[in-house]
Amino acid sequence: MSETIGAAALARLLLYVGALIAIGRGTVTFLDPEWAADGRAVHDASAPRWVARVGSMLLVLAPALLLYLQLGALEMTTADxxxxxxxxxxxxxxxxxxxxxVIASVALLLGTGRTSSLLLIMSALGVAVAMGGLGHAAADAQWPLGARLLDAMHVAAMGAWIGGLLSTVLITRVPAFEARDVAWRQFSRTATVMAPVTVLTGIGSSARLLLGTPFGAIAASEYGRLLLLKTVLVLAVLLIGARQRARIQREQHPASRAVRL
Known part of the structure; x- marks a missing residue:
């Protein structure tokens, strides 16, 4: 049983990483698909393209693994x-x-352009919405639509924020790319909006599950302890982000160590 739970957690992690890559790349490429270095679209350089391929693979692999695990859990065969x-x-x-x-996976492999970027964003948002049908939100009988909307907004905002950071790091490290300052300022504006949305939707989802529960009971539960740990980590990330935003406003690049953290 524990192995099955671990495999399911891994499948969901793969799905989240694939969605994060897709949303982040879609956001950055849509805002400026024509950035170039040495006459070539910077988004199609080796490292950004390699990460896009990884994201494409994860978006296909994760649903297949989830289906395989569900069949095993229900003791079903392919005939079922x-x-x-x-x-x-x-x-x-x-x-x-x-x-x-699958649509997001294909869109990740397309050449960079505003149309393909829009397709990538739309399909990745579709993944975010569909995720709610397999998580806590699917079991919420009181607020089913609101719960799924919160989950979808949370995934989308996280993708644009952290996925956008990954995409920006990759393109600003492409040799001969001369618009690094512009790219970082653009990401900073995106993060300034998406980080609060990520936090607020996370708070909303947690409140939906825990409203009315005594703090002692929350702290004693596995979910509550995980939530407290997440809260500490998010506060640390927000602090790091605020300091790097100040650097960008002073027309400096973010510190490499802070980006890695």
Whole structure:
């Protein structure tokens, strides 16, 4: 049982990383798809393209692994697939997730342009929305739509913030790229909006689950301890981000060590 839970957690992690890469790349390329170095689109340089391929692979692998694990958990075979996918809420949610993931996977491999970037953003947002159908939000009978909306906004904002940071780091390290200052200022503006959205939607999702629960009970639960740890980590990330934003406003680049953290 513990191995199955660990594998499911790994599958979700792969899905989140793939979505983060897709949303981050889509956001940065859409805002300025024509940045170039030595006459070539900087987004299509070796490192950004390699990471896009990794994200594309993860977006296909993660849903396949989730399906495999679900079949095993329910002691089903491939012959039971039509019933699982067509007659259960989990199956319908998985189908929506897989369709969005496959489109985002293909969009990650397309050449850089405003149209392909828009397709990537839309499909990646579809992945974010579909994720809610397989998580805590799917089990919320009181606020099903609101819960899924919070989850989707949380994933989308995190993708634009942290995924956008990854994409910006990759392009600003491309040799002969001369618009590094512009790229960092653009990311800083995006992060200034998306970081608070990430925090507020996270607070909303947690409040939805824990509202009315005594603090002692929260602190004693595994979920509560994980939430407290996440809170500390997020505060640390926000502090790092605020300091680097100040550097960017002084027309300096972020400190490499802070970016790695």
């Amino acid at each position: 697939l039509p019933a699982l996918l067509g007659e259960t809420a989990w199956g319908r949610g998985w189908t929506q997730l897989t369709m969005a993931s």
